[in-house]
Amino acid sequence: MAFLKRSPWILHYDASSCNGCDIEVLACLTPLYDVERFGIINTGNPKHADILMITGGINELNRAVVRNLYEQMPEPKVVVAIGACAATGGIFRECYNITGGIDKVIPVDVYVPGCAARPEQIIDGVVTALGILEEKRTKMRGNAQTKEEARHAAGEST
Amino acid sequence: MxxxxxxxxxxxxxxxxxxxxxxxxxxxxxxVDVVPSIGYIHRGLEQLVQKREFTEYVYVAERICGICSFMHAVGYCQGIEHIMGLEVPDRARYLRTIWSECSRLHSHLLWLGLFADGMGFENLFMRSWQLRESVLDVLEDTTGGRVIQGTCKVGGVRRDIGQEKLDEMHHTLDPFEEQCRDLGDIFLNDDTVKYRLKGLGVISKDEAYALGATGPTTRGSGVAMDHRETGYAAYGDIGFKPVVETAGDCYARCAVRVKEVYASIDQIRRAIDQIPEGPLDVKVKGTPDGEYFSRVEQPRGEVVHYLRGDGTKHLARARIRTPTLANIPMLVKMLPGVQLADVPVVVLSIDPCISCTER
Structure with missing residues (x-):
């Protein structure tokens, strides 16, 4: 991807991580990495967000919270699971309160490896997510167009 | 009404x-009232001692919290070493102190940034995190990890810091301290910061003591309690004096942390000056049989690792009391009387680390 077409906004949620990945997500937004210069902003409101970044695995209490956040986000949306815990449960997978990775509850588009994931890897994950977001947008637009054409054709025939 | x-x-x-x-x-x-509820990050780490061998559990202990991870490892290792009667070599004790203080630096700078963000002072947030990156560079250079270090093990440490690197660290401490003092100057003397923080969320010395709170949160109320005074790792050799403020408001708690940043830099300097040559670890033979309360001072306060071994390679029980759990009762006392718009600042003033709290 040579340049960013849009300014994607990020919603970050800590499912049950150890904080390691969370502070690395924040480190991406602050000087040295500073993705805000590309217009990537960390928002607190799910209705404003394009990309959902989740760290940590799913436990009994946060299952509903994660699903709720995901459902509140408008389409098209992309989910990035950050760190080993978000992918599989990681080092905590044998804990009695951990169900597993984020994909047990919501569909995940990009998995970022690492424990803790490095800021470079997280930024790489976001850039991959942007490509997927663009694909989803085109697909949505295509679907809308097909529907419009179909309606038009139906209107002409009657 | x-x-x-x-x-x-x-x-x-x-x-x-x-x-x-x-x-x-x-x-x-x-x-007028606050009802906290926790459990969103509960994983059940204490029970993992029954599934991981006691030497492997260090990795889990490090991941109780990603911010003070090194101190959790130190607390756990010191507990096991005490039960098994292992004598940790001097150089390892000094290296543990250096890495612990680096962790404290990065944790306090992280908190100062988040606190500034809570106040709406974006510029200060970015400056704090910019300074924090130089601490992370040192950690990455010496341990290989930015936030999870993995260098502490039962019986000593896994890696050495070469003399050349120690000299370089010593050399960079002066300009780093100057930058920290510039930053701290804003937190301590800026009018907007003072206006926002003074007189907010006041807790008296007696209340802080009675509520059993710990760390900079109580030291801001005048309770001179810091576990580093007992001289674990190398703190006994290099000397230590707790930082105390007496006002008990958000400004005092912030001031304690700013001054602890300066104190940590001083500790690292003294540790580098005095570090002896020698081996890094002792051989671990046998299995732990017995119990011990291991206590370590983290950036947020005192953490207690209770460990009980029954002579097998798996511990029978681990219990971890983390500082934020002890500080939540204080938060509940602080909030009544505060305006809704000030709630984020007051909540941040205890430096909540939920990942620690819920384990």
Whole structure:
């Protein structure tokens, strides 16, 4: 991807991580990495967000919270699971309160490896997510167009 | 009497990267009661001791919290070493101190940034985190990890810092301290910061003591209690004096942390000056049989690792009391009387680490 077409906004949620990945997500937004210069902003409101970044695995209490956040986000949306815990449960997978990775509850588009994931890897994950977001947008637009054409054709025939 | 309403704060909230849920009972804009509820990050790490060998559990202990991870490892290792009667070599004790203080530096700078963000002081937030990156560079250079170090093990440490690197660290401490003092100067003397923080969320010395709170949160109220005074690792050799403020408000708690940044730099300098040559670890033979309360001072306060071994390679029980859990009762006492708009600042002033709290 040579340049960013849009300014994607990020919603970050800590499912049950150890904080390691969370502070690395924040480190991406602050000087040295500073993705805000590309217009990537960390928002607190799910209705404003394009990309959902989740760290940590799913436990009994946060299952509903994660699903709720995901459902509140408008389409098209992309989910990035950050760190080993978000992918599989990681080092905590044998804990009695951990169900597993984020994909047990919501569909995940990009998995970022690492424990803790490095800021470079997280930024790489976001850039991959942007490509997927663009694909989803085109697909949505295509679907809308097909529907419009179909309606038009139906209107002409009657 | 005005009508009371309940406003939920969290679990997903823009101010905190971590989920904590508070039910705030309000009369107009004023908080009159607070009901905290936790459990959003509970994993059940204590039970993992029965599935991991006691030497492997260090990795899990490090991941109790990603911010003070090194100190958790030190606390756990010191407990096992005490039960098994292992004598840790001097150089390892000094290296543990250096890495612990580096962790404290990065944790306090992280908190100062988040606190500035909570106040709406974006510029200060970015400056704090910029300084924090230079600490992380040192950690990455010496341990290989930015936030999870993995260098502490039962019986010593896994890696050495070469003399050349130690000299370089010593050399960079002066300009780093100067930058920290510039930053601290804003936190301590800026009018907007003072206006926002002074007299907010006041807790008296007696209250802080009675509530059993710990760390900079109590030291801001004048309780001179810091576990580093007992001289674990190399603190006994290099000397230590706790930083204490007496006002008990958010400004005092912030001032304690700013001054602890300066103190940590001083500790690292002294540790580098005095570090002896020698081996890095001792051989671990046998299995732990017995119990011990291991206590370590983290950036947020005192953490207690209770460990009990029954002579097998798996511990029978581990119990971890983390500082934020001890500080939540204090938070519940601080919030009534505060305006709703000040709630994020007051919550941040105890430096909540929910990942530690819920384990």
């Amino acid at each position: 005005p009508k009371r309403i309940v406003v939920p704060f969290g679990p997903q909230h823009p101010v905190l990267p971590e989920p904590i849920h508070l039910d705030l009972v309000l009369e107009d804009e004023k908080v």
